[in-house]
Amino acid sequence: MSDPVLRIENLRIALPEGADRDYAVDDVSFELNAGEILCIVGESGSGKSMSANAMMGLLPDLVRPVGGSILFDGVDLLTLSEAQLLDLRGRRIAMIFQEPMSALNPLMRVEDQIAEVFEAHNLLTAKERSARAIALLTEVGIPDPEKAARAYPFQLSGGQRQRVMIAMALALEPEILIADEPTTALDVTTQAQILELIRNLQEKHGMAVMFITHDFGVVAEIADRVAVMQYGRIVETGSADAVLDDPQHDYTRKLIAAIPKLATDREQDAIGRQKVLEVEGLSKTYVTGGGLFGGNKRVVKAVQNVSLTLAEGETLGIVGESGSGKSSVGRCLVRLMAPDAGTVRLAGQDMAKLSGRALREARKSIQMIFQDPYASLNPRSKVGRIIAEGPMAHGVPKAEAYARAVELLELVDLDALSIDRYPHEFSGGQRQRIGIARALALEPRVIIADEAVSALDVSIQAQVLDLLAELKEKLNLALIFITHDLRVAAQICDRIAVMQMGEVVEMGPARAIFENPQNAYTRTLIEAIPGREKELAAAG
Amino acid sequence: MADFWKRFSRNRGAVIGVVILVIVLVVAILAPVLFPQSPWRMVQRPFLAPLDMPSHPLGTDALGRDVLTGLAYGAQVSLLVGLVSTVAALLIGIPIGALAGYFGGWADDALMRFTEFFQTVPSFALAIVLVAIFQPSIYSIVAAIAIVSWPPVARLVRGEVLSLRSREYVEAAILSGQTSGTIILRQVLPNTISPIIVLASLMVATAILLESSLSFLGLGDPNLMSWGYMIGAARTVIRQAWWLSFFPGVAILLTVLALNLIGEGLNDALNPRLARKGK
Numbered sequence: 001m002s003d004p005v006l007r008i009e010n011l012r013i014a015l016p017e018g019a020d021r022d023y024a025v026d027d028v029s030f031e032l033n034a035g036e037i038l039c040i041v042g043e044s045g046s047g048k049s050m051s052a053n054a055m056m057g058l059l060p061d062l063v064r065p066v067g068g069s070i071l072f073d074g075v076d077l078l079t080l081s082e083a084q085l086l087d088l089r090g091r092r093i094a095m096i097f098q099e100p101m102s103a104l105n106p107l108m109r110v111e112d113q114i115a116e117v118f119e120a121h122n123l124l125t126a127k128e129r130s131a132r133a134i135a136l137l138t139e140v141g142i143p144d145p146e147k148a149a150r151a152y153p154f155q156l157s158g159g160q161r162q163r164v165m166i167a168m169a170l171a172l173e174p175e176i177l178i179a180d181e182p183t184t185a186l187d188v189t190t191q192a193q194i195l196e197l198i199r200n201l202q203e204k205h206g207m208a209v210m211f212i213t214h215d216f217g218v219v220a221e222i223a224d225r226v227a228v229m230q231y232g233r234i235v236e237t238g239s240a241d242a243v244l245d246d247p248q249h250d251y252t253r254k255l256i257a258a259i260p261k262l263a264t265d266r267e268q269d270a271i272g273r274q275k276v277l278e279v280e281g282l283s284k285t286y287v288t289g290g291g292l293f294g295g296n297k298r299v300v301k302a303v304q305n306v307s308l309t310l311a312e313g314e315t316l317g318i319v320g321e322s323g324s325g326k327s328s329v330g331r332c333l334v335r336l337m338a339p340d341a342g343t344v345r346l347a348g349q350d351m352a353k354l355s356g357r358a359l360r361e362a363r364k365s366i367q368m369i370f371q372d373p374y375a376s377l378n379p380r381s382k383v384g385r386i387i388a389e390g391p392m393a394h395g396v397p398k399a400e401a402y403a404r405a406v407e408l409l410e411l412v413d414l415d416a417l418s419i420d421r422y423p424h425e426f427s428g429g430q431r432q433r434i435g436i437a438r439a440l441a442l443e444p445r446v447i448i449a450d451e452a453v454s455a456l457d458v459s460i461q462a463q464v465l466d467l468l469a470e471l472k473e474k475l476n477l478a479l480i481f482i483t484h485d486l487r488v489a490a491q492i493c494d495r496i497a498v499m500q501m502g503e504v505v506e507m508g509p510a511r512a513i514f515e516n517p518q519n520a521y522t523r524t525l526i527e528a529i530p531g532r533e534k535e536l537a538a539a540g
Numbered sequence: 541m542a543d544f545w546k547r548f549s550r551n552r553g554a555v556i557g558v559v560i561l562v563i564v565l566v567v568a569i570l571a572p573v574l575f576p577q578s579p580w581r582m583v584q585r586p587f588l589a590p591l592d593m594p595s596h597p598l599g600t601d602a603l604g605r606d607v608l609t610g611l612a613y614g615a616q617v618s619l620l621v622g623l624v625s626t627v628a629a630l631l632i633g634i635p636i637g638a639l640a641g642y643f644g645g646w647a648d649d650a651l652m653r654f655t656e657f658f659q660t661v662p663s664f665a666l667a668i669v670l671v672a673i674f675q676p677s678i679y680s681i682v683a684a685i686a687i688v689s690w691p692p693v694a695r696l697v698r699g700e701v702l703s704l705r706s707r708e709y710v711e712a713a714i715l716s717g718q719t720s721g722t723i724i725l726r727q728v729l730p731n732t733i734s735p736i737i738v739l740a741s742l743m744v745a746t747a748i749l750l751e752s753s754l755s756f757l758g759l760g761d762p763n764l765m766s767w768g769y770m771i772g773a774a775r776t777v778i779r780q781a782w783w784l785s786f787f788p789g790v791a792i793l794l795t796v797l798a799l800n801l802i803g804e805g806l807n808d809a810l811n812p813r814l815a816r817k818g819k
Contacts, residue, residue, distance in 0.1 A: 336711050360717040368715055376708035380730040386709075389726070390716030435712075442716060 004031035005175055005208045006055070011068035013050055013059065013232075024050040024063060026232040032176065037202055037209040039219045039240070042229035043255075043457035048212050050232075052178045054078070056095055057085040072176075091121055094169035098181040100161035104153040110137070110164050111149035117171040136167040141197060158322075159190035166197065173205060180212045187321035188484065192528040195221050214457065216259050217487070217530030220244055228252045244534070258462040260491035262514065262535055276445050276478050277310040277333075277366075282342035282352075284328055302328040303339070304502040310446065315472065315479040317493030317510065319486055319525070325502040326482050330448045333480070334368050335359060346446065364394065367439040371451035373431035377423035383409070383434055384419030390441045401441075408437040412467060429460035433467065440471070448480045453488060465492055486529050490514055498522045547809040554805020560798035564791075568615035575609040579765040590783050599783050601774065607783065610765050611791055617766040618795060621682055621751040622744040628686035629747075630740060633693025638724050640694070641701025652698070655691045663688035667750060671759045678761040681754060685747045696739055700732040734810035738803055745799035752792050767792050 013025040025047040032038050042048040053059050055070055055077055070077040072093070080088070089095075097103040105113060114136060115129035124132065130149070137145035140163040153161055162182060169177055179198065183191040199222055202209050211222060219226055223240040228251065236249040247253045284303040302325045310316050320326040331337040333344055335351055344351040346366055354362050370376035377386055387408055388401035396404075406416045412433040423431055432452065439447055449468065453461040469492060472479055483489050489496055490510060497507040498519065506519040517523045526532070549555055567574070577583065582604040583596070590599040590607075598607040640651035658666075667684040674680035704710060705728065713723045754760055755768025756775075767788040774784030 334715055336714065360719075363715055363717055368712065370708040370712065372708055376712060378709040378713075378727050378731070381726070389713065389718060393716055393718040393722065438712060438716070 003033075005034050005072065006032040006210075007071045008051065008055075009069050009071065011051060011054065011070060012066050013047070013054055014064060014066045016062035020045075021231060023047075023066075023232050025054070027068070028229075028232070028234050029068075030227050030234060030237060032208045032210055034175070034208050035202070035206045036224040037199070037211055037222055039223035039226045040210065040212045040229060041214065041216065041219055041226060041255075043214060043459065045231075046229040047232035048214075048229050049180055052095070052180055052210060052212055055093065055178065056089060057082070087121070090117055090169075090174070091172045092174050093176045093178065094172070094174040095178040095180065096162070096165045096169050096182045099185050100158060100165050101153065103165055104161060106153055108152070109149070110151055110153065110156070113164070114149075114168050114171055117168050121172065123172070132171065133167075136171055137164070139170070139201070140164075140167045141193075142167075157190075158186050159194060162186060162190075162194055163197065166194075166201070170201065170205070174207065176208045176210065177202070178210045178212070181214070182211075183218060184213070184215070188486070188530075189321065189524055189528040191218070191530065192221075195530070198222065215530065216244070216256060216458070217532075220531035220534040228255070245538075254459060258459040259531075260462070260465070260485075260487040262487060262490050262529065262532060273311040273313065275309050276312050276347065277308070277480075278343075278345040279306065279308040279333065280343050280345070282306040282329065282332055282344065283340050284325075284332055284337065285340055301502045303332060306342070306499075306502075306504050308497060308504075308507075310478045310480060312445070312478055313472065313476050314495065315481055315493045317489040317496040318480060318482045318499060319484065319489050319496060320499035321484060321525075323501075324499040326484075326499045327450055328502075329499070330368070330450045330480065330482050333448060334363065334366055336368075360394075364442040365444050366446045366448065367442060367444040369432070369435050369439050369447060369449040369452040372455055373428045373435065374455075376435050377431055379423055381422075382419065383421055383423065383426075386423070386434065387419075387438050387441050390438065394442070404441065405437070408440055409434075411440070411471070412437045427460075428456055429464060432456060432460075432464050436464075436467065436471070440475070444477070446478045446480065448482065450482045451484065452481070454483065454485065461488070468492065486514075486525060498525065544809055548805050551805040551808055553801040554808075557798040557801030557805065560794050561802065564615050564795050564798070565619065567612050568619050571609075571612040571616055575606070575612050577606075577609065579609045579613040580605060587777075587781050589781075598787050599781070601770070601784050602777055602781070607770075607787055610770055611767070611787060613765040614767040614770060614788065614791065615795075617678070617761075617764045618748045618751060618792070621678070621685065622747040622799075625682045625685035625689065625747045625751075626740055626743045628682060629690040629743060630693055630736070632686065633690035634697050634729070634736070636690075637694035637697025637699075638701050638729060641698040642705055642720065642724050642728065644702075644705075648698070651694070655694045658688070659691045664750065664753065667754060668757070668759060671754055676754075676759045676761055678764060681751060681759075681761060684754075685750050688750075689743055689746060693736070693739060693743075696735060697732055700735060701728050704728050704731055734806075738807045738810060741799055741803035741806055745796045745803070748792065748796055748799070 009029050011025055011028045012023055015022065015024045028051055040048045040051070054065055065078050111130050111133040114133040118124045118129045118132065134145050134149050137148055142148045142160055142163050148156065148160065156164065183194050186194060195218065198209065213219060219240065225237065226240050226243040227234050227237040228243065228249065229235070230251045236243060236247065236252045243252060244256065247256055282303055283305055286300040286302055288298045306329055308316065318326045318329060328337065332339040339352050342352060346362060349362055351362055384402055384405045387405035391401040391404060392398060402419065405419055409416055409418050414430060414433055423434065426434065453464050456464060465488065468479065471477065481489065481493055493510045495508065496510050496513045497504045498513065498521065499505065500521050506513065506517065506522045513522060514526060517526055583606050584593065584600045584604050586600060586602050586604045588596055588600040591597060592599065596606050596608065600606055636651050636655065640648040667688045670684035670687060671680050710723060710727050713727045751766065752768030755766045756772035758772060760766050760769045770788040771785045774781065778785055
């Protein structure tokens with residue numbers, strides 16, 4: 001390897017007073033070599049993005065570096081003035097962000113946004129700029145680049161928008177590319193394509209790439225070297241193979257162990273068990289637009305003719321990419337949304353036809369766990385109230401409902417004293433436990449978990465999954481687990497239904513789906529799981 | 541709560557506002573103690589200039605009534621009208637906004653058209669008409685101000701409820717079998733409190749201005765001394781006796797300013813993420 005292009009030495013970034021720790025980044029040193037991809041891995045709050053933002057001079061107002069240096073080309077970036085940084089940004093160090101929709105200006109055509117990069121550095125004439133824009137779009141593999149250049153960001157898909165971001169970052173051929181969780185917001189198949197693109201471009205241009213991610217699967221796909229961060233410190237660095245196969249630090253080991261394994265050893269034994277939920281021909285169509293002057297209506301068939309059964313004590317996974325209709329199915333089942341057609345038979349009653357009082361009664365036996373641990377608990381209610389509210393609405397006396405809330409909190413491994421605290425005093429994982437306790441309060445027979453672990457860090461995710469499996473066993477629950485993450489599905493589900501564009505394209509025992517997928521789309525999904533090849537190789 | 545006070549007290553303007561408002565409040569409450577005689581009583585010769593006699597530091601008006609006493613009793617009327625009419629406006633606006641936002645559909649359409657009907661009528665003109673029809677009295681003034689100032693509350697609450705209604709905790713409440721009434725009262729409305737408080741503090745200021753304007757036009761309660769009435773009565777003699785309109789004007793200005801400063805401080809303290817940077 002050649003000399004490092006960038007060297008960070010003992011970098012220390014102070015957080016404002018009253019934060020949970022003194023330093024966002026504490027005594028961090030690493031090197032970035034030309035022509036390599038360095039992955040910075042860590043859970044949320046580990047300080048991985050802060051170090052990248054410090055390089056670009058993009059730290060938030062109250063956060064400032066207090067020690068160390070970031071040496072780039074013999075100059076300490078921390079000492080540069082704003083004007084000097086302006087010249088550097090984009091031209092020599094470029095960055096791509098997590099959310100391509102909010103990183104692009106929604107009111108500007110794609111080619112103008114790319115041209116703006118040249119304009120900012122006073123390069124090229126207008127004509128050359130637009131020619132370069134199209135050349136760049138071609139390079140990042142956007143289909144029909146001339147047309148895409150004239151498009152607005154909302155007319156492109158998430159993956160295409162991220163390609164535009166990459167094209168902008170590449171425009172001035174920077175020496176360093178910083179990618180901050182660039183594939184986190186993307187579907188798994190798109191993610192695989194973007195990772196491949198970054199890898200190819202990096203090789204072609206000989207750039208150094210600093211890739212920030214929380215996902216070890218992504219690390220396995222793309223990294224040359226890895227630095228693992230925890231609480232603002234680097235706990236382990238090394239080559240990708242060394243860190244992934246033979247982690248030295250306890251924290252790295254813990255993180256790697258927490259990744260759900262793809263192999264599933266579950267045997268289906270639901271045959272002969274009683275069915276608790278039978279869904280037949282469920283359909284839901286959204287119609288938007290139209291209106292008074294009869295404009296074009298937009299019709300989205302979110303759920304088309306979906307039929308499922310769920311046996312007692314069974315876990316059914318519904319997997320699919322965004323827009324596949326998997327969440328709509330869940331919402332139709334609990335009637336947060338009224339289906340257009342079909343029956344939802346729950347313990348002999350058709351949920352789809354009930355209303356008013358009868359619906360409230362029937363819902364006691366089908367409850368939901370939500371995705372966002374921050375939005376699913378009322379910030380102005382105490383935890384006890386949140387859990388006891390359901391039973392109280394069904395006529396359980398207050399004292400009894402609160403006593404039950406305490407039992408439930410203990411059941412989900414939370415302290416009984418939690419009932420007098422507010423949700424904001426808890427971490428994401430703890431909040432999700434509260435959400436689970438709330439769902440259990442009405443003693444349901446079926447629980448629908450809609451992306452229940454997607455917002456959690458991988459180690460917390462593993463704990464919550466274990467808790468769910470344990471509760472399911474203990475309380476003989478049937479679980480419908482809606483997720484975009486096939487790894488999670490492999491870990492927890494007995495059977496899996498794969499959805500694409502509102503339809504179930506394949507359904508069967510989890511093992512059969514993973515080992516012998518019949519449908520082409522299922523195969524694409526499984527092949528796109530990051531880190532899969534490495535895992536297969538390791539398994540022999 | 542401690543955190544809230546810390547953020548609030550960091551805003552210097554808001555603290556000044558609180559100080560001014562507390563002074564006005566204390567004067568209003570202690571008016572009968574500080575100035576035992578009626579504000580309508582003639583105590584000296586007319587047009588006594590300020591500082592001419594130590595017993596009447598702000599002078600007397602065209603009928604020889606003490607200006608300082610009038611200001612103190614006027615504070616009572618202004619604050620009372622401001623607070624009561626704002627509470628009344630909230631009582632009309634919050635339920636309408638909450639129902640429209642939560643149920644949507646035709647309920648939303650009907651309630652919002654009704655709200656817009658009130659919004660399209662110029663509010664001051666409507667207030668004058670209402671007071672004129674019902675005979676000027678403190679009750680009719682409070683009612684008129686409440687009736688013209690509730691639409692912004694309804695619109696604000698509707699918007700907040702619309703965005704809160706799709707939150708996951710509201711959906712969880714629906715699933716747990718709570719009725720719509722319980723959900724609105726327990727899950728949704730408590731989370732709309734901050735913007736309502738901010739709006740309410742500004743509405744008190746507007747209500748005080750409205751009351752002053754009505755009194756200025758002679759539509760105030762004839763039995764109550766108010767700042768607007770004092771200015772209105774002094775208007776014809778403004779060249780001879782500037783102090784008659786000046787001091788009540790300053791009182792209105794300071795009170796309204798204080799309420800606006802407090803409103804802004806509350807806004808910054810209750811929405812820390814929206815607070816302007818660099819302070």
